[in-house]
Amino acid sequence: MNATARWWHPLPDGRLQCDLCPRDCQLHEGQRGACFTRMAVGGQMQLTVYGRSSGFCLDPIEKKPLNHFYPGSSVLSFGTAGCNLSCKFCQNWEISHARAQEEELQLASPERIVRTALARQARSVAYTYNDPVISAEYVLDTARTCREAGLLNVAVTAGYIHREPAREFFPAMDAANVDLKAFTDDFYHRLCAGHLQPVLDTLVYIHRETACWLELTTLLIPGHNDSPTEIEALCAWVAEHLGPEVPLHFTAFHAAGRMQEVPTTPTATLSRAREQALAAGLHFVYTGNVHDREGGTTRCAGCQRSLIQRDWQQVLTYALDPAGRCPHCHTPLPGRFASTLGHHNVAPSPVHLAPP
Known part of the structure; x- marks a missing residue:
């Protein structure tokens, strides 16, 4: 419709x-x-996609990825179709660039989405798969309906949005994971048909002017955005403009979209990037799309003890006190935490919408 x-x-x-x-x-x-x-x-x-979705899935919140937003909880994920960037490496190419798919989208009113999320015992609803900013009117109506029902809202986005709509969009979100795709304008121009500075402006706005919890993800693509020099510059910018407590995820690229010839990101590249970020003063740096327990572990910024250990999207151990602090030195862990771990290790699974 x-x-x-x-x-x-x-x-x-x-x-x-x-x-x-x-x-x-x-x-x-x-x-x-x-x-x-x-x-x-x-x-x-x-x-043209208001009230229509490309599909639903019940996910662990760690899949977004969000590591400091109600760990272990379930999130109902859905998207529409289309995207305002044209990333050649898109991992959801079929959805974000499938123009013929519009006629195949299923009807999904905000009320129907909420009923489905509640029936599946999800704590939040995630606007993801394609970029939710392009259907902001639909997302905002759904977000209001979610909040009225006690559900939280999560955006997975590239942050490519003007300031005026951003001032309505992100205050309606409880958490956002923003893809910082690279740290050169040349990369954004050549591979995404966009520019870097608007994304940086969005990140600063979210962090400084909203209550939306923010985490960042950079997909490291071999030979394109994984040089030590670029990663150093990215980490220095995050430390200066967002601060050391904003979590940063370095994730592995797998052949996708129009970059089928590019090899998978070596785990060693992710580990090296993580070490660079920690050396730059960032406190919470993770690796993703790989089995890496150390790269998935949340450590206390005060005493460095392990607080939450993960492998891929599975939470293996959880050791926070009811106030979300380190039980050893009582340093608060930045983020949003419940008194207990959520639905532990929910496996991603397709979801059918509740009846109209």
Whole structure:
């Protein structure tokens, strides 16, 4: 179904300019934006995927990845279709770039999503798979319905969004994992059809001006964004502008999208990046998409003892006191924590929507 979009304005020549993200698409009647979900129809901008989803899955929150947001809890994940970046290495290529898929999306009203999440005992709902900012109106309506039902909201996003819509989007989220895809504008331009600075601006805004819990992920792609020099610059920026307590995940690339020829990221590359980040003063640095217990372990920033040990997305041990502090030195662990571990080690599984 279509819904009237927000964040656009008419141009003198009759085109409509989308003001949602830095691509600033200028559309003639009947034309779609780069994200494919926003369309000029009858002199108005329409969101063509409102109330429609590409599928649902019940996941552990660690899959997002979020390691400091109610560990072990379940999250109902869903997305729509399309994306406002064109990453050649996209791990969800079929969803984010499947333009023909729009007609195959299933109806999923905010109320139906909430009923499904509650029936599955999920603690939160995640807007993921493709970038949720391109369907911000739908996401915001769902997020409000979730909060009314006591559910939390999680965004998995590249953070490619203008400041005005960001001021509505991220305060509606309880947590966000933002893909910081690289730390050069050349990478963003060549491989994503975007730019780095808008993402950095979004990160600073989320961290400094909202209550949304923030974690970062960088997918390390061999030969493209994994040099020690680039990782050093990335970590220095995070330490200076976000601080040492924002968790950073370095994850392994596996052949995907239009980069099938690129090899899988060696575990040694992830470990080296993690060591660089720790040396730069970041306290919580993780490896992902690999079996690496040390790289998945949360250690106390005060005494360095193991507090939460993980292997891939499984929580192996959990040793926080009810207040979310280290039980040994009582240093608070930054993040959002319950008095007990959530639904321990929920395996990702497809979910059918509750009846309309």
